[in-house]
Amino acid sequence: MDATEIPLKAPAISADAPTSDAEQIERALIDASTRVPVLMFYTSAIVWLLIGTLLAGFVSFKLHAPDLLSGVSFLTWGRVRPAHMNVMVYGWASMAGMGTAIWLMARLCRTVLRHPLLLVAGAGFWNFGVLLGVGGILMGDSTGYEWLEFPPYAAIVLFVAYSLIISSAVLMFRFRRGDQIYITQWYLLGAFLWFPWLYAAAQLMLFVVPVQGVMQAAVSWWFANNLLFLWLGAIGLGTAYYMIPKVIGRPVYSYHLATIGFWTYALFSSWTGMQRLVDGPFPAWMITASIAATILTIIPV
Template sequence: MLKYLFAKEKDIPGGSASIFFGFSCIMWFIIGTGLGSFNAAKLAFPDFFTHYYALQFGHMRQVHVHTVIFGWIVGAFAASALYIVPALGNTKLWSEKLGVWNALLWNLGLMLGLSTLWFGMTSGREYSDFMWPIDIYIALFMVLPLFVNIFMSIVNRRTQGIYTTNWFFAGSFFMLIIVFLIGNMPEFLHLTGLNEAYMTWWFAHNVLGLLITPVAAAITYYIVPKVTGNPLYSHRVGHLHFWSIVVFYSTPAAHHLMSSPLPEWLKSFASVEGVLILVPAVAYVCNILLTMQGRWSMFVENLEIKYTITGVLLAIPLNMQGGFQQTRAINWYVHGTGWIVAHAHLALLGFSTFAEAAAVYYGMQTMLRRKLYSLSLGNFHFWMLLIGFSLYWVSMTIAGLIQGAGKIYEVPYLDIVIAEHPYMIVRWLGGTMVFLGNIVWLYNMYMTVKHGEKLEHGVLPHEVAYVR
C-alpha cells in the first residue's frame, strides 16, 4: 500500500484507499475492543495488572473510547465512503492518492494521539480528551482531506441527482470539521467554567449526532438496496430523515448535563429537542425495514444483510432510549449510571458497528474483486459480536438500574459496588467475546486477500456463491 504514496494517480488501482482504511479500521477495532476487555477486567477484578502507571484504568479508559471512535467507527466510515461515494456517482474517486495519504496520516495521527493520551497528556474533557494540538491535527489532516475527497467525488459525479447516502456523507463530514473546530474552542481560547463544561458536551453530543448516527444510517441506505436489489422504499422519507437530523439532532447538547446548574431554559429546550430525535429515527428505521419487503429471507441467508438489518433493529431500542432517557422524568434516575454506558455501547457497538461491519465486508470484497474467504468464519464473527454485545448491554443495563435505585435511596456506595460485581464479570466476558470475534474477522479478511475466490468482471460479490 505504501508504494502508492508516491505513485502517479493513474497507476493507483481504484479502491486502494478504501482497502487501506478497511484493514486499518479492523486493526484498530481489535486494539480498541482488546483495551475495552482489559478495562472491563479491571472493573471486575481491580488487582488485575496493578502497580503500573500506564496500565491503570484511568489512563486506559479514554484510550479505549478514542481507539474505537476514531480508529474503528470513523475509520470504517472512511473505508465505506471512499468506495460508496464513487460507486453512487458512477465515477472514480476524486483522488486515490489523497485517499492513500489520508489513511496513512489517519493511522499516524491516531498513534500519536492515543499514545500521548495514554501517558496522561489530556485536556480532561470527556470525548475531547486529546490535547488541542492533536485536535487541530485531526480536523485538518484526518477529516479535511477525507471531506475534500468525498465532496469532490460527488461534484464530479456522472449521474443526475445525488442519492441519500451521499447527502449524509457530504453533510456529516463537513459538519464534523465544524464540530471539531468549534467544540474544542475551550482549549484553543481557554474558555472556562460552565461554558467549558457545556461546550464539552456540545462537542460530545454533536460528534455522535452529526457524524456517527447519520453516517452509519447512510451506509445502510446503500447496502440494503444494493444487496437486496430492492429500490429504497421512499426517497421522501429519506429527505425527512436528513433534514430532521440537521435540525433536531444538532440542538440537544445540554441534555447531557441535566443535573448541572446550567440555565433552565437551555435544559428544557434540549430535552424537547431530544425527544424530537425520534422523528429522524422512526423515519429511518421504517424506510430501511420497508425496503426489505419481499427479501426477508436474505436476513438469514446473506451475511451483509444479516449485519445491516441487525444494526437497524438495534437502532430501535437505541432511539427509544435516547429519546426518552434524557427527559427530566427519567434522567434523574439513570444519569451517571451503567445504563448510560450500556446505551453508548448500543449506539457504537450495536447499531453503528453492525452497519459498518456489513459495509466493510461488502466493500473489501468489491474492491479486492474477491469473494469472502469463509462464510462460516463470517457467521462466527457475527454471532460473537451479537452475543458478546448482548451480554454487555443487558448486564450493564441491569447494573445501571441497580445503581439508579441505590442512588435515589442513597444506599451506601459500597453496597452498590458489591451488587454490581456479577454484572461487571458478565460485561467483561461479553467484551472479550467481541474482541476474540474481531481477531477471527481479521484472519478471514487476510485469507480473502490471499485465497478468496476471484470475482469475474461485472459480477458483484453477493451474486456469487460461497466456496467454503
C-alpha cells in the same frame, strides 16, 4: 489493475453493449479505483478494533482488581479507559465509516477515484494522529474532556489527515455524472462537513478561546452527542439508505420523505447533549430543549 492506473474519464463502453453490462463495467472500474484506499481504511479499522478490544478487556479487569499493575502509571484505569474510548471512536468507527463513505460516494457519483494516493496518505496521517493521541493519553497528556482527550498535537495531525480525506470526497462529488443527488449522498456529504465543524468548534471553545465555568461541560457534551449523531450516525444512515434498497430489491419509498428526514435529523441532532446535564447548574430551557430534540430524532429514522 492498479488503482493509480484507473483512467480519469468515463469508461469507454460500446453503444451495442446491454445497459446491465455497461453498468457492471462502470461499477467494476469504480470499485477498482477505490480498492486500495478503502482496503487501507478497513484494515486500519480492524487493527484499531482489536487494540480497542484488548484495552476494553484490561479496563474490565481493572474494575474487578483495582490493584492490578497499579504501580504502572500509564496502565491506570483513568488513562486506559479514555484511550479505549478514543480508539473505538477515532480508530475503529471513524476509519470504517470513512472507508464506507468513500466507496459509496464513488459509486453514487459514478466516477472513478481521481487521486487514490491522496486518500492513502490521509489514512496514514489519520492512523498516526490516533496513535499519537492514544500515546499522549497513556502518558498523562489527556485534556480530560469526553472524546476530546487527544492532546493538541494529535488533533493537528487529525486535521491534516481529514483535509486530505475530505478533499477526495469533494472532488468526487464535483465531477459526478448526472444531476440527481441520491439521499445517501446528502447524509455522507453532511457527515463530511459536520465533523470538522464539530471538532473545530469544540477545540476552539475548550482550548483555544476557552469558555468559562460550567459552559465547558455544556460544550463537551454537545460535542460528544453530536459526534455520535452528526458524524457516525449520519454515515450509518446514509449507508442504510443505500444497502437496504439493494438487499430487498426495492427503491426508497419516498424521496421527499427521505429529504425531510435528512433535514429534521440535522436540525434535531444538533440540539442534543444537554440532556446529560439534568439537575446541573444550567438554564432549564437548555436541558428541556435538548431532551425534546433527542426524542424528536426518532422522526427522521
